[in-house]
Amino acid sequence: MVHKQGGALALVATLLLSTSAFAQDKRVVTWNADYDPIPLAAAEAMILDFEAANPEIDVVLTNFDHEGYKNAIRNFLTADPPDLANWYAANRMRPFVEAGLFADISDLWASEGLNDSLASSVLSMTIDGKQWGIPYTYYQWGIYYNRDAYTAAGVAVPGPEGVTWDQFLANCEAFKAAGIDCVTTGSSALWPAAGIFDYVSMRTNGYQFHSDLAAGKVSWTSPEARAVFENLGKLQPYVTANHAAIDWQDAAAIFVQGKAANYVMGNFAVGVFKEGGMTNDNLGFMVFPEITAGVARAEEAPTDTIHLTSGAKNPDDAKKFLAYMAGAEAQTKWNAAVGQLPTNKNSSVDAADPFLSAGFASLSSATGGIAQFWDRDAEAEYAKAGMEGFQRFLVQPEALEEILANLEATRLRLYPQ
């Protein structure tokens, strides 16, 4: 036993010696993240830039597997908090804010003028009037379409401004006649169905209604909610028949092969479409059509965030890094490397990428508001119940009354009136 301890001590001592040789006199900021290879490389480049400007600080990034991170964060925030941790905006961060595990950084927002430069994200980063993290990237949702499928069915290819709702449904009828799925999705993981629902909901009744619905403030049996399902029902016959059995990647294959014309998806799917052989020539992007005339256009743009933890050992330097990541220059660079959109309004987007440019234009002109996506806007349990209902409706529209009754029962249980 004594020997073992002695050995362990020696080992620790050697490790300490070897690291302190590099990190001597540097103040360490620890950062836990869940990056895939490309974002990880981008983040490491950011760290190098930051350390070049702040030679006395050493940012140490610990990368986690994406899925494992969702559980790991719940442990490390209490047991061994890093200074910084990646997470998501809106309701997704609420449990950590309420348990007091994320630190309030409203002072940083005030001193760096972030309320202005990150204006589009203020709402999603605010709980109880305080800001709890830094948004550094988001991506747009919308309709991706396959020009070849449009040509094959003899339907006029839409322009970047999109088409009207009636035109879209008429197109769907033409696609159906040609044996092509008008709208495809793969809802076996539930969330892709929520993308379609969110858009129909925001286009039918507007952002505020949708936001209230996600917050449990609106009844599922209200005329407004029924109107949403009525419009969704118009789209339902044209959605890929077996969507509940397949993943979103399987649906992407259908879309790439031209067996489906439109795909309501987030911009991250572009990489998959292009791997499948699509190019900027036959892949198009348009905003979801207007349904109720005069409703201000709202868009979905889920935001990724970095948070200062309450247990941070070096909060001052961590805040310096947060301020850096909130800045226009860093966000331009990171998002260019990853192919997403910066949240800082003074950043710029690679004009050569038509999808990023279109997304940037679509989000910056979305006067209705920016939603985070159903499963980030709604509380977790409520979100899941909702997504099951959306998936079911897109398979069994005749079960509408039962779906609405179930959702309403869930709402009344979670949000007692």
Add this chain to the structure above:
Amino acid sequence: MAEAAVVPVRKASRWNQRTLAPWLFLAPGLFMFIVYVIWPIAESITLSFYDWDGLYNAEGQFTGTYVGLGNYSELMTDPAFETSLWNNLKWLVLYMLALPIGLFIAIFLNQTVTGIRLYKSLFFFPFVISQVVVGLIFAWFYAPGFGPVYLLIEWMTGQGIAILADPDLATYGVIAAGLWPQIAYVMILYLTGLNNVAPDQIEAARLDGAKGWRMLWYVVLPQLRPATFIAVIVTVIGALRSFDLVSIMTAGNPWGETRVLSYYMYEKALGEYGFRMGYGAAIAVVLFAIMMVFISGFIWKMWRDEKER
């Protein structure tokens, strides 16, 4: 106690080598059993009376609130829980099919033909591969567009059915996948059992003119009782703890129709939209109670058999 007070000498002698040794030998096992089985059970039961999202606050304090039987009364009215319970029952009943099928394959393979070892190992193969692999393979069988089962149905009826997306069929599709390895397991149990069937009794029965079904029912099966007993136990437990296949093949979907209790518990406690530890613990306690019914039955039977000897 009274006895000990009257004869103190005998009390001291009760802790001699013979009485102490069994406990010493049991101690490591008992320690593990208490730490890894008894203590977690107690912890789960305690947790089921709390509403807790799994987080400790920055000071490391527990953030849950005591809700008494609140989780259990919510379970009573939870349609998803009801679905899970019914699905568990379907699993339990249909999993029993593994017994007769496994028995007949075992009898079929219980012969001496060239290469029978190869056939036996091929039949046993599904039990050796991981449940995750079984789930993936079956999910591909059912996959719309290219799965053989889907294509077969399409060829026969003209209209393919995506079994795992059909709320009425999905659970049966998953159970079919589970039966495949389970049958192999039961088959092996019966194959070893068949080795121990007394040849003289078969001979005697044959002389008395017994053959076919009557031979199986009255002569062979009674001798296979120990194998049947084990096969029932592993099948019941296999059905109740079904989790991997549901998780891999459907993740409880379409819209939660293929959930079973163990998966629902995982979803509520540890899933992406869950983190209701207390509610998950309450489901675990219910599942534990159901299992206890069977387990106590088995233990009671084993204890009775031991005493008869």
